[in-house]
Amino acid sequence: MxxxxxxxxxxxxxxxxxxxxxxxxxxxxxxxxxxxxxxxxxxxxxxxxxxxxxxxxxxxxxxxxxxxxxxxxxxxxxxxxxxxxxxxxxxxxxxxxxxxxxxxxxxxxxxxxxxxxxxxxxxxxxxxxxxxxxxxxxxxxxxxxxxxxxxxxxxxxxxxxxxxxxxxxxxxxxxxxxxxxxxxxxxxxxxxxxxxxxxxxxxxxxxxxxxxxxxxxxxxxxxxxxxxxTSCIHQKVARDMACVLLRGLCEENYFPPESDDFAAKNDKKIKRGRNGSASPTATFTISPLDKPFSPADSTQEAILLLLLSEAILNTDPILDMSPEYAETRKELLTDSKTLYDLLAVAVADFSQYDTFAKTIESSLKYAYDEFHLWYQYALSLVCAGNFNRSIRVLEECSRIRPDRPLPYLLSAKLCITRLGDYASGLLHSKKALQAASVTKDDEHDTEDYLSASHLCVGLSQSMLCTNGTSIEKLADYRQSAILHFSEAHNIDPHGVKPLLFLAVELALDGRIAEAVIRVKQALELQPHDLNCLHLMALLLSAEKHYKEALLVLDTAIRFYPENINLLLAKCKFQLHLGKCEDALCTCNQMTNIFVNLQEARGNQNLDAETMLERMTSDGRSITNYSIGNDLDVTDAGSVIGSTAISRFERAMSDMEPMSCDSTHPQSVTSVTSDPSVIRGHLWLLTAEVYLTLHRHEEAGQCVQEAAIFFPYSHEVLYARGRLAQCREFLSDAIAMYEACICVNPKHYKAMLQWAKIHVRQGDLEFAKKLLQDAARLRPWSQEVWLELGDVLETCGDIEGATDCITTAISVESASPIVPFTSVSRDL
Structure with a gap:
């Protein structure tokens, strides 16, 4: 050559x-x-x-x-x-x-x-x-x-x-x-x-x-x-391997990555130490910093691989919107959707939703119109508890796909059940109804969307009825809610929720007989449904069939023995029927359940929300059994109103320091999800039972125990007032009632008891003023109307007294022992 x-x-x-x-x-x-x-x-x-x-x-x-x-x-x-x-x-x-x-x-x-x-x-x-x-x-x-x-x-x-x-x-x-x-x-x-x-x-x-x-x-x-x-293919290989570890490998067959090079390196260190070429103190010591991390199970390794794949994918994505990059952008979006689907599966076991939300956020810069990634981002924010931001993201999902009712429905659910913003919930519900009316989704049954949309609209209007709505709008909202629930039932005749929601709304409207018919239809579809059995017992108590109501409650408790909502209702029933010793036993039963679940939480890493779900049918409904004031009056039985939230959370400041800000109130769900709040309510209920039994010493001890959890709560203040009133310390009782009303101006029971003291002291005008305020807050309280009628009669207003007594009789004929809104209506 x-x-x-x-x-x-x-x-x-x-x-x-x-x-x-x-x-x-x-x-x-x-x-x-x-x-x-x-x-x-x-x-x-x-x-x-x-x-x-x-x-x-x-x-x-x-x-x-x-x-x-x-x-x-x-x-x-x-x-x-x-x-x-x-x-x-x-x-x-x-x-x-x-x-x-x-x-x-x-x-x-x-x-x-x-x-x-x-x-x-x-x-x-x-x-x-x-x-x-x-x-x-x-x-x-x-x-x-x-x-x-x-x-x-x-x-x-x-x-x-x-x-x-x-x-x-x-x-x-x-x-x-x-x-x-x-x-x-x-x-x-x-x-x-x-x-x-x-x-x-x-x-x-x-x-x-x-x-x-x-x-x-x-x-x-x-x-x-x-x-x-091979770094050029690491992104796809890491994703494929993570998919194998998550979906195709049994945990028993998992083997961690080998580290032969590391072991050989350490053997050389040890050998040098034995030969005297290294210091004696370092001979047999391996620094933890020198040891590489090795995953303990397949899920850990899968998450590491997915995070590696995600970091490579988003290092330098194609942001140029020119037509020549259309195919590359399409491939990038396909890889992103696959990657984040796998990552969502992996992190769900560890409840790391906040981390997942931060990770997926980096992909939105090139997926501005990709519905799937935005919707995943919204769901991760919901699971992480960031409800306000999740609603903003869901609105973006609706912008991308305005024909899909699901983002509207989820936004409505968050507004109603988490944020207590019923007006926004109603707005989103109506948009969902409009989208469901015109959508043609081959993958989903449009009738399900229509039924769910009608339920959301009806529930929003039902909540607005008891959330400070004017009397003029109240009747319109209630009738509209009944119509929407009826329409949901017509669309989904085999669904239990439309019948349950309709029965509750009819009961709140005083149409007890119609409500009984609806709840019986629901029980025919699902005989063991918790909320239907709960509502049936309340309806029977409104019809004064107390024996049958208690029998239904006992039946429900046999199916759901750990449900404190049912046990609380049973305790109220027993108190109303004069079975105070039985009520005390029920309180002890609830306390034992709570203690057992707390032990299970400690042994099995049971989180507070899971614990609450086992104890109650709905995390919010327990607030309806408040000893001093049934919160459904002003707060729709699910979330405390805006004024009460700030005061209630301020009262919880000892329990959750630095977390309650009166200027930025949180949902009560986040408060009641703490087991200590439930424990405090149980102590207050036990105190009420002891007061009924005239055992003031034990009642005082129970109130003191409740005060440990939230000493300045309006419920504790009311209980202290009741205890002082029973002991004939009237000045102390008045001070407690006054403090209670300062914390929660809508506490009608404190007004009622304060008025009774003034009646005894002969101050009828002030008592009359207090009772009138209580009647405005609680227009369906028989006890308030009767007391007001007696005061008016004593003042010489016979006509007004007659009207009050007539109203009391009318209210009493449709009033349950426990408010109807204590029944969970979970979307």
Whole structure:
């Protein structure tokens, strides 16, 4: 070989190994000028440059097959010409290399059969022991193409076996790693595998997993992930491996990553220590900082892999909205959706919703109109308890897909059940109803959306009836709520919720008989429904069938023995019927349940919300059994009104320091989800039972216990006033009632008891004023109207007294022992 040709071909090999196609073109041009354009090496290298450059813009995928057949038709003849030419004194194997490139070309054109035939005629391992860097790449690509073609022909019914395909992928992987190692020694430029080698590196481990060799597949995936040179495919490989760990691996079969290098390194440290070359104090000590982290289970490793994949994906995403990047953006969004779906599954076991929300937020910069990612972001914020922001995100989801009622429905639910913003809940509910009326969703039953939308609209209006709404609007809201609940029932005649909601609303409207009919229909559909049984007992108590009501409660308690809402109702029933000793036993039963659940919480890491769900049908309903004041009067039985929230949370400041801000009130749900609040209510209920039994000493001890949890609560102040009143300390009782009303101006029972004291002291005018205020707050309280009637009669207002007594009789005929709004109406 002439020295001139040798020098030029050495340059060509150097630039070829580096993948520097610009420099390679210049060197090839020099060779062409020296030996002519018909030289075999010139034709080969020019064809390779053209083929490699074409693959950069048009990867050999299935969707590019027709284009490749058209664009690369002439290139095939050029490669055949290079294979047929004879070149003397060259370091290139033009026959071998041109045939390998022809195989790559045939694969890109979808011609798998001729590609396989050509590969079988080539001895790919001829120079296995002394392959150059680029020959290793050729061998890796040849085996990769052969495996991909065999896999495609097998799908079409070929006789190819999995062993043949896996053998090709294994050898391709082996040559790829050798190529990577040699490339890193010789070149400083970034390594580019190309689409074909990337596919082979990924397909091999996945076929092992499909075959059932989970251990082998995972080891190969880990090997790819630990190689620095394969960083170009780390994102997809990490995601695929996480998918395997989450969905295809039993926890018992999990094995952690091996750390042989680390173990060998530590063995050397220990050996040096024994030989005296290291200090004695460090001989057998391994610093924790030197020890690499090793996942303890498959979920931990999956989360680490997904976070790695997410970091790579969002490092430099395509933000250019030009049409030429449309395909790249589409692929990016597809990868993002798959990645975050897997991450959501992984972090859900650890309840790390806030972390997930922060992670997915980084993808929104290129997914501004992708509904799926925005909706996932909204759901993660909901689970993390960030309700205000989640509603803003749900509004963005509605902007992207205004035809979908689901984001509106979720926003309405958050406004109603979490934030107590019933006006906004009504607005979102109406938008959901409008969207559900025109939507045509093939994946979901539109009737379900319509029924749910009517329920949300009706519940919002029902809550507005008892949330400071004017008397003029109250009747309209109530009748509209009844109509919407009825419509929901007509759309979904087999659903229990529409019947339950309708029965509660009819009961609140005083139509007890109609409510009984509806709740019986609901019980026919679902005989053991907790809320239906609860409501049935209250309706029977409103009809004065106390024995039957107590029997229904006992039946419900047998089905739900740990439900404190039912036990609280039973205790109230027993007090009303004069069974004070039985009521005391019920209080003890509730206390034992609470203690047992607290122990279970400590032993099984049971969180407060889960504990509350086991104890109550709804985390908010327990506030309705408040000893001093049934909060359903002004607060719809679920969430304390805006004024009461700030005062109530201020009273909770001892329980939750630095968390209650009167200027930024939280939902009562967050307060009552603390078990200490439930414990305080139980102590107050027990105190009321002891007061009924005239056991003032025990009642005082119970109030003192409740004061430990929230000493300045209006409930504790009221209980102290009742205790002082029973002990005939009237001045102390008045001070407590006055303080109670200062904390909660809508506490009607404190007004009633304060008025009774003034009646005894002869101050009828002030008592009359207090009772009138209480009647405005609690117009369906029989006790308030009777007391007001007695005061008016004493003052000589016989007509007014008659009206009050008539109203008391009318109210008493439809009043349950426990308010109807204590029944949970959970959307």
């Amino acid at each position: 002439s020295s001139k040709r040798q020098k030029i071909e050495a340059e060509i090999l150097k630039f070829r190994n580096e993948g520097n196609w610009n420099k390679l073109s210049e060197s090839t041009a020099n060779l062409s000028n020296k030996y002519g354009p018909s030289d075999g090496v010139v034709i080969l290298v020019e064809a390779e440059i053209q083929l490699r450059s074409y693959f950069v813009d048009n990867p050999p995928r299935q969707e590019n097959v027709s284009k490749a057949r058209k664009d690369l038709a002439q290139l095939k003849s050029k490669l055949e010409s290079a294979a047929a030419s004879e070149v003397k004194d060259t370091i290139f194997d033009t026959m071998y290399e041109s045939r390998i490139l022809t195989c790559l070309l045939l694969y890109s054109q979808g011609r798998t059969a001729p590609c396989i035939e050509l590969l079988r005629s080539i001895n790919l391992d001829a120079n296995k022991k002394k392959m150059s860097c680029y020959q290793l790449r050729f061998a890796a690509e040849a085996y990769a193409v052969k495996g991909l073609c065999l896999e495609q022909t097998k799908l079409k019914g070929s006789a190819s076996t999995e062993e043949d395909i896996l053998l090709c992928y294994d050898r391709s992987t082996e040559y790829s790693f050798k190529y990577m190692s040699l490339y890193s020694e010789q070149c400083t430029l970034n390594l580019s595998f190309g689409y074909i080698l990337e596919q082979a590196l990924q397909r091999g481990p996945l076929l092992y997993l499909k075959k059932g060799d989970v251990e082998g597949g995972i080891k190969k995936l880990r090997r790819i992930l630990t190689a620095k040179e």
